[in-house]
Amino acid sequence: MTSRDKTVWPSLRAHDAHQLIRFLVDVLGFEQKALYGEGDIVQHCQLDWPEGGGVMLGSMRDEPANPWNLQPGSSGAYVATDHVDEIYQRVVKAGATIVRELNDTDYGSHEFACRDTEGNLWSFGTYRGEP
Numbered sequence: 001m002t003s004r005d006k007t008v009w010p011s012l013r014a015h016d017a018h019q020l021i022r023f024l025v026d027v028l029g030f031e032q033k034a035l036y037g038e039g040d041i042v043q044h045c046q047l048d049w050p051e052g053g054g055v056m057l058g059s060m061r062d063e064p065a066n067p068w069n070l071q072p073g074s075s076g077a078y079v080a081t082d083h084v085d086e087i088y089q090r091v092v093k094a095g096a097t098i099v100r101e102l103n104d105t106d107y108g109s110h111e112f113a114c115r116d117t118e119g120n121l122w123s124f125g126t127y128r129g130e131p
Contacts, residue, residue, distance in 0.1 A: 010077050012057035013070040014118045017042035020057060023117045027094045028079075028124075029087060030055070051081055073119030080128045087124050088112050 014020040018040065024030045030047035033054075037043040041059045048054040060072050081087065088102055091114045099121065100113035111125025 008053065010055045010075065011068075011070065012055060012075050012118070012120060013060045013072050014042075014057060015060050015072050016040075016117070017045065017057060017059040019117050021045055021047070023094070023096075024055070027090050027096065028116075028122065029083070029090070049079060049081075053079070076121035076123070078123045078125065080126070081124055082126065084110050084112065084124050084126055 012020070017037075021032065021035070021042070024047055025032055030049055032045065033048050034044065034046040035042065036045070037059070043058055045057050046054060047057070055077070061069070063069055085102070091098065091112075096117075097115040098112060099115060100111075100123070102110070102112045104110050105125075105127070107127060109125040109127030111123060111127070113121060113123040115121060
C-alpha cells in the first residue's frame, strides 16, 4: 500500500509538534514520511502506520478565523494492529498514561488505550472492522 492508496488522514495540532512526532514514531511505531517547517514550527508532517493508514499533524497556530483550527489534545484514534502487546510494552516503558489496560473485548479485540504527549487518545487493537 502506498501513501496514494490511503484515503482517510486524521489530523492533529500540537503545542510541541516535534515532541509529539518523536512519541508517535519512537513509542507508538509510526513512520515519518514528510516534515515541513522551520525551527520549532511544523507546518506539515505525514506519519504512516506500517500496517496501513496514517496521520498528518502540525504546530498549533493562532488563527481564530481558520475553520481548521484544531485544539491540541482533543483527538482520538483507533489503530488496528497485530502488535498490540509490543506497542503496549513500549508505551509503558515510555511512561505514557494508560487510560485502558490491556483487555480482550466481547467482540474479539485484544486492545488498550493511552494518551500521547499532547493528551490525544490512542486505542490499539486487533479488531479490523466487519468484513
